[in-house]
Amino acid sequence: MENIEKNTAVLPEAKAEAPKAPDAVAPKVVKPAVAKPVPAAPTTPAENALDLVELTQDNFRQTIEADYQAGFTFLECLTGMDWGEEGLGVIYNIENPETGARKCYKIKTADRVNPVLPSVCTWYDIANIYEREAYDFYGIKFVGNPDMRRIYLREDWVGYPMRKDDEPEKFNPTRMTNEPLADETSGLMYDEDGVNYHTERSKIFEADDYVVNIGPQHPSTHGVLHFRVKLEGETIRKIDPVLGYIHRGVEKLNEQMTYPQTLALTDRLDYLGAMQNRHALCMCIEKAMGVEVSDRVQVIRTIMDELQRIDSHILFFSCLAQDLGATTAFLYGFRDREKILDIFEETCGGRLILNYNTIGGVMADIHPNFQKRVKEFIPYMRKAIREYYDVFINNVIFRNRAIGVGILSKEDCISYGCTGGTGRASGWHNDVRKRMPYAAYDKVQFNEVVRTEGDSYARTLVRMDEILESLSIIEQLIDNIPEGNYQEKMKPIIKVPAGTYYSAVEGSRGEFGVLLESRGDKSPYRLHYRSTGLPLVAVMDHVCQGHMLADLITIGGTLDYVVPDIDR
Amino acid sequence: MFFDFSKVTNWLHGWLTGFMPEWGAILTESVLVLLAIIALYAVFAIIMIYMERKICAAFQCRLGPMRVGPWGLLQVFSDVFKMLTKEIVNLRKTDMFLHNLAPFLVVSASMITFACLPWNKGAHIIDFNVGVFFFLAVSSIGVVGILLAGWSSNNKYALIGAMRSGAQIISYELSIGLTMLTMICMTGTMSFSEICMQQYEHGWNIFRGHVPAVLAFIIYLIAGNAECNRGPFDLPESESELTAGYHTEYSGMHFGYYYLAEFMNLFICAGMASTIFLGGWAPLQIPGLEGFNDIMSAIPGAVWFLGKTFFVIFLLMWLRWTFPRLRIDQILSLEWKYLVPISMLNLILMALAVSFGLYF
Numbered sequence: 032m033e034n035i036e037k038n039t040a041v042l043p044e045a046k047a048e049a050p051k052a053p054d055a056v057a058p059k060v061v062k063p064a065v066a067k068p069v070p071a072a073p074t075t076p077a078e079n080a081l082d083l084v085e086l087t088q089d090n091f092r093q094t095i096e097a098d099y100q101a102g103f104t105f106l107e108c109l110t111g112m113d114w115g116e117e118g119l120g121v122i123y124n125i126e127n128p129e130t131g132a133r134k135c136y137k138i139k140t141a142d143r144v145n146p147v148l149p150s151v152c153t154w155y156d157i158a159n160i161y162e163r164e165a166y167d168f169y170g171i172k173f174v175g176n177p178d179m180r181r182i183y184l185r186e187d188w189v190g191y192p193m194r195k196d197d198e199p200e201k202f203n204p205t206r207m208t209n210e211p212l213a214d215e216t217s218g219l220m221y222d223e224d225g226v227n228y229h230t231e232r233s234k235i236f237e238a239d240d241y242v243v244n245i246g247p248q249h250p251s252t253h254g255v256l257h258f259r260v261k262l263e264g265e266t267i268r269k270i271d272p273v274l275g276y277i278h279r280g281v282e283k284l285n286e287q288m289t290y291p292q293t294l295a296l297t298d299r300l301d302y303l304g305a306m307q308n309r310h311a312l313c314m315c316i317e318k319a320m321g322v323e324v325s326d327r328v329q330v331i332r333t334i335m336d337e338l339q340r341i342d343s344h345i346l347f348f349s350c351l352a353q354d355l356g357a358t359t360a361f362l363y364g365f366r367d368r369e370k371i372l373d374i375f376e377e378t379c380g381g382r383l384i385l386n387y388n389t390i391g392g393v394m395a396d397i398h399p400n401f402q403k404r405v406k407e408f409i410p411y412m413r414k415a416i417r418e419y420y421d422v423f424i425n426n427v428i429f430r431n432r433a434i435g436v437g438i439l440s441k442e443d444c445i446s447y448g449c450t451g452g453t454g455r456a457s458g459w460h461n462d463v464r465k466r467m468p469y470a471a472y473d474k475v476q477f478n479e480v481v482r483t484e485g486d487s488y489a490r491t492l493v494r495m496d497e498i499l500e501s502l503s504i505i506e507q508l509i510d511n512i513p514e515g516n517y518q519e520k521m522k523p524i525i526k527v528p529a530g531t532y533y534s535a536v537e538g539s540r541g542e543f544g545v546l547l548e549s550r551g552d553k554s555p556y557r558l559h560y561r562s563t564g565l566p567l568v569a570v571m572d573h574v575c576q577g578h579m580l581a582d583l584i585t586i587g588g589t590l591d592y593v594v595p596d597i598d599r
Numbered sequence: 600m601f602f603d604f605s606k607v608t609n610w611l612h613g614w615l616t617g618f619m620p621e622w623g624a625i626l627t628e629s630v631l632v633l634l635a636i637i638a639l640y641a642v643f644a645i646i647m648i649y650m651e652r653k654i655c656a657a658f659q660c661r662l663g664p665m666r667v668g669p670w671g672l673l674q675v676f677s678d679v680f681k682m683l684t685k686e687i688v689n690l691r692k693t694d695m696f697l698h699n700l701a702p703f704l705v706v707s708a709s710m711i712t713f714a715c716l717p718w719n720k721g722a723h724i725i726d727f728n729v730g731v732f733f734f735l736a737v738s739s740i741g742v743v744g745i746l747l748a749g750w751s752s753n754n755k756y757a758l759i760g761a762m763r764s765g766a767q768i769i770s771y772e773l774s775i776g777l778t779m780l781t782m783i784c785m786t787g788t789m790s791f792s793e794i795c796m797q798q799y800e801h802g803w804n805i806f807r808g809h810v811p812a813v814l815a816f817i818i819y820l821i822a823g824n825a826e827c828n829r830g831p832f833d834l835p836e837s838e839s840e841l842t843a844g845y846h847t848e849y850s851g852m853h854f855g856y857y858y859l860a861e862f863m864n865l866f867i868c869a870g871m872a873s874t875i876f877l878g879g880w881a882p883l884q885i886p887g888l889e890g891f892n893d894i895m896s897a898i899p900g901a902v903w904f905l906g907k908t909f910f911v912i913f914l915l916m917w918l919r920w921t922f923p924r925l926r927i928d929q930i931l932s933l934e935w936k937y938l939v940p941i942s943m944l945n946l947i948l949m950a951l952a953v954s955f956g957l958y959f
Contacts, residue, residue: 243755250842265759265927356830356924362659428831428923580759581834581926 079318081135081531081546083122091138091149092225095123099154102127103134105445106155108533110546110559111165113194114139119146119169122546124533128445128459131466135533140171143194147219147228150175157448160569168193168282174228177218178235183275183598185210193283212259212273214238235271236261243580247276251354251584254594258571258583265579270572278598285558290316290390290525293558298384301563301596303343304539306335308560309388314469315534315545316390319527325515326471328392330508333471334405335375335387336536337501341412342371343539344452344494344501351491351588352423355432360423367415374404390525392518405509409502416498424491433488437574437586440485447573448566451541453590456493457485463537470536475507490589524553538563540591560599564592602899605721632724636714640863647862648675650909651916658920682858685851690753693848697751702849702856704744709860709867711737715791716870717879719900720799723792731779731789734871735772738826741860742768745845748857752848760844763834763927767825770934771832774822777942778815781949782808782875785958795879802886803878807959811949816876818942823868824915825930828861831922832930865912873907880904 086094108124120139126132140146150173151158162173163182170191172179181188187210189202213235220231236242236259246257255276261269281300285293297312298305310332317324349364372382377398379385387394423429444454454461462479464472480496482489527549535544544561567590574590575583608628615624649664649672656663664671689695714724715734725733742765749761785808786794798804805812825832834844841847846857873879880900884892925933952958 241755243759262759265763352923356833357922358655359659359920360923362661366660422921423923426923428925428929431929432923432926579926579928581924 077319077321077528077530077532079315079532079534081122081124081533083135083137083531086136086138088138088140088149091136094136095125095151095154098125098134102129103132104128104154104442106151106157106161106448107133107535107542108544108546108559108561109151109158109161109165110557111169111171111193112137112139112548112557113169115195117141119143119171119194121148121165121171122531123151124544124546128461146171148173152176155448156443156446156573157566157569160565164565167191170194172219174219174221177220177231177233178216179218180213180216181275183278185275186213187211192280235259236269240268245583247273251587252594253350253587253592256568256592256594256597260580260583262580265581267575267578267580267583270575270583272568272571274568275598277595281599282557282559285555287554289553290527290555293555294389295386297560298386299595300560300599301538301540301543301593302383303346303593304339304543304563304596305383305385306332306339306387307536307538308543309385310336310470311534311536311538311543311545312558313388313390314536315532315547316525316527318534319530319532319547319549320390320525322391322519322521324392324519325517326513327515328517329471330512331393331397331517332388333475334505334508334512335385336470337504338371338374338405340501340537340539341498342368342375344498345371347494347588347591348419348423348491351585354584354588355429357423357426357429360419363415363418363422367412370404370408370411374401374408377401377404389518391521392516394518396517397512402509402512405505409506409509412498412502416495419495424495430488432581432585433491433589434484434486436487436578436582437589438484438486439570439574443570443573444485447570449541449570449590450566451538451563451591452480452493452497453490453541453567455479455481456489458483461542463535463542467535469534471508472504475504477504487585487589490591494591526551526553527555535561540564540567540593562596562599564594564597567592568597602719603721604719604900608721636710636724640710640713640859643866644859644862645675645679647866647912648678650912651862654913654916655920658917679855682855683852687851687853688848690848693753694751697747698848699853701744701748701751702853702860704747705741705860706744706856708737708740708744709863711740712867713863716867716904717791717795717874718904719880720795722880722901726790726792729789730791731783731794734791735776735779738867739768739772741864748849749845752845754848756841756843757845757847760841760847764828764845766927767828767832767834767930770931771822771825771938774818774934774938774942775826777939777946778819778822779875781811781815781942781946784946784949785812785953791874791879794875795881798878799881799884802884802959803876803881805876808949808952809958811945811952812876814945815942815949816872818938818945819872819876820911820914822934822938823872824918825934827864827868827915829865829915830919831925833919834924834927834930865915866908869908869911869915870904872911873904877907877911878903879907 103125105126105128106123107126110122112120112122114120118139118141120137123136125134138148140148148171150162152162152173152175159176159178160182162176163178163180165171166173166179167181167183168191180186184192185206187206190197190199192199215232215234217230217232219228221228240261241263243260243262244257245260246252247255252258257273257276259271259273260267281296284296294309294312297308300308345364345368349361349368352360352364375385376382378395378401379387439449439453439457441458444457444459450461458481460479460481465479477500480493480500482493527547529549529551532547532549533544535542541563542561543563546559546561547555548557550556570590571587575586578586612624612628615627653663664674667674667677712734715730717723727733745764746761749757749764782804783789785804786797788794801807805816846854849857880903882895882898882903884895
């Protein structure tokens, strides 16, 4: 603990002496950061504070049903909570995808031994997997969810590690045996009267099913992901995702870290959205504290987010090509991605793990070459996109393999919470940059790329068009980076006022949200990330059924999930 | 005049019979030929692996192997030695006998078909009046090895890969058979040496047979590519779906045999294309240009044959490194709905052309 405080105390000085750009070539001369008073306790509530309405077990299902009927069909985030004395509970963020109206509910139970809460599976398909996560970490059982297995931890794990009073090390020595995977599950289901409930067992796979493991070591799962796939010939009948192979307990770790330390872990979630993830957390903390970052920082963050998005979409194209056997197209993509990584490297020092955003600004001012290189990159990339179309996307074999494969309807996308390019390919206007503009997105002109086909081909085209949109955003900003501080002066120890906050950014593959509950300490009481990839994995079973084994690869590739973000 | 390799073989035979009985001479010659085949098989495999790596690198804006030896020339040798020294892993719950037998079936099938190729005038190793028939029959043994490998590995990926491979190879053999039949219809013989001789005298089959021959050539290339399990038809071993398909569970030299057989099948496929369509060892002859023809005839037949073969190999590699992979249902519908009917119609077209004498 001592070390942690020491490090934190040193941090602000280190920032003030951040390496300055050589003045000769620098288009903008860096001014030393000026101290700015930070309001210790803002009098008005922060703009991202959640307006939580507490529901009871009696009125919960009626309220959710009424809201669902009123158009709140998107379950944005479901967060398990341990409020200590008050008991265990869940926070729900729901949204009306048509109007953009948002509501937040919380529900809790004082019973810590056998906590039971009503499920929202009936309305939201994604709730199944979110509730399994809450069960895994907090032991909350949801009545109405037929599948109450652990999701990230081993099935023989003892205890519920995110509870504040749990001691994970005590009962869970390193196990040297293989993880057992049950073919059977059970859940609590309501009786006829809708009040009492009973346990119901169900089979995931029958004894004579032909089940093939795709993963955890498999070239096309883009990480350590494991699908148990039931096949009939080559046709997929059912998929059961097994998650948690690289679960690092990031959310649990965060609870012992100071705020600046928590930032370091965000880059390691979705490593192709490192900038955006960290942006989301910084933005959440800044807004909660009432810190205003300069326009310069806003613009730099916007440009960086868009570069990261291009980077991610190029990798999407490359990996998809590789999965479908077009190795040449794969290397074309990597050749171009290298340019972005070089730009990142110059300014941030890192290529994949960037560590750039900080609370109140960015780690260092942009490199003197930054603008020049970005401006060179824009026309280069436009040319490269045409090449992608020639070599792969317009190819007749790819068209045959992608068109009409893995069709997701708009309703499915909303119900499963598939945001990002996947949702937009199905006609769902879900771009956070338009829904809840942040950073400098309200100052630039860009189109939200939306298609209606919802198949794998549409998902590919959406990503390609988004690269062009991102290029145009960067083009508008790159010459107009305003003067200002790149880092606000922060207190040595950062404390967020008590409350519950939620901020979201448009990550590379969807809405990346941060839900922060603070008790006014120097570490968060609870920090939950809305994973962009988890809904995409959850939807695999639904979207792959009836398709062939080879289509699983196409669909998985075009859904574009990244595993560290799912497992956290 | 064009060099006839049978002079060498006749001299050798004469020399050997000078001091040993007839059967001893034939036995010695057989052993020599066997050694020659094995040596050539290995040498061409090494050349082709290097060629593939360099060609694919060129398509992908890379350099390819550059570290071992000048321009990476020794890379393949080091890979081969690595393969030879690797342990052959025995797996529990597999059918050991079939598991070990399968790679030998694959590699022996490809070696026998390799021996069918006409290397030069008078340098045919296996040559008799139903050579084409023999070639088709022996090349089908390979698929047995693949199916056995998939079955005996006790691995679901391997089984799916083997089943795909079985379905694909058996389907595409139909197209290969039909296109060869189309050409036999014109040549009137099934012997490879006579087919080459005809092309030496009358010109290459692809020019003699004009439209139906060109059609047959294109269909042959597509089907031959599928026979070799190479992209865009590489789905039996599609890396991204089935990790390595039917040879997932093989290691060391057993895997090496599959690797070798796959490359050599490509060579055989290209060699057959050059034998049947592009004249085999026959040099390019343009009627009326005597000087040109003389120069062309001065180039040895083996060079002509290898040149044509490597040209076809380059075409197939170009395809492999450009196209994405097909899906199993698409591969089968391509064969059964398009290639088979087209090659049947093409056969009729050729029969008409032959019966009305409409060929050169």
